[in-house]
Amino acid sequence: MDIVPASVWTLHVAFAALWTGSVLFVTATVIPAGAAGDVGAEALSAIVGRLRTFTRVSALVLFLTGGHMAGTTYTVERLTGTGRGHLVLSMLVLWLVLAGIVEAGSGKLLSGLDAGKLREPVRESRTLFRAAAAVSVLLLITGGVLASNVVA
Template sequence: MATMLDVVMTIHTIFAALWTGGTLLVAGTVLPAARRDLLGGEALALIGRRFSYLTIVSVLLLLFTGGHLAGTLYTAESLQSTGRGHLVLTMVGLWLVLPIVLYGGFRQLTGLPPEQSAATAATEARPWFLTASVVSIALLIVAGLL
């Protein structure tokens, strides 16, 4: 029978994977397609809006599940004095950076003015999503080290 810790860890892992994978997917496939005019403005805005919903849900779930895991598995002293604790704190820092960077990208993709093309919006969002991709990969590396 699964314990509460197992359930929380599973939820945490699933949404972390969805969020980081989605970030890499948007940066690696959606934006390049939009920059080549293979996606219209409405499609790009829809994808950006849907991914922003996933981001909001993931941020909240990761906050609660991560807080539960940290409170269950670590003490304040072990977070500050052990290698695993430092990795957890690094993950929290990266977790705080990722939604901020993604918000900058979402602002470029959603609410496109009629005169702006999807290619222009994708080009403007590209640096934000590339930065978010680097943060996502760093999060995955830290998670693997944990």
Template structure:
């Protein structure tokens, strides 16, 4: 019981911090860079921190989510119940969020290393906005699970 509570707490907090950081970058940092308020160096540092945080969050989410899924669901429940479908949707969204952040950061940093800011930001902001939307969908999915929206 205590282990499950700790896993749920760590899972939810990590997810919220991860999604929050992606939304912040997509909604505040990159628009500021488009306006010319950020230079290449600081933006590259922020992008690196975002991707490293995303990697750590991915591992924590995988471990805690795997524990929770393994102790609460059978294969049949995952495949045949509404809650199982929400869990599987969360897994797909989790992979999509991690991939969008990785690809977005890679493309952004490639342009920043040429000491350009606005062009690489303009070319990658859609990826980061998509990542933010995926992140919000992850939180909604988690909220539906927490609220008991779908029966077992």
């Protein structure tokens, strides 16, 4: 067994799971708590700031590890002409969309918090976080289908 492909694959899956899980956790628990006023602005800012940083790191790690795996596994023809290739390309697009949505949602929320507000910026960013959660679920489903080898 070659350690490099196994290490790259493991790093890729670990960051994917942690990132999507973080987005789902923040969306399902932190944002509603912020909207209800159960979490203070300072704590909310710290959590969302960490999510934003982790999003940036994860996007880079996933791009590098995914690029390595795609470059060693697929040709351009396989990426563009097979079901598995389409799943890989779909995941790339979904990762980019997720990064953009989290950036936008966290930016909107952090700007409002910096202005001294709490509930209003949470409400204004809630739709973006819900969209990020939906994209996270789509990524997990796509990754599961890809890992299952159901699609040729």
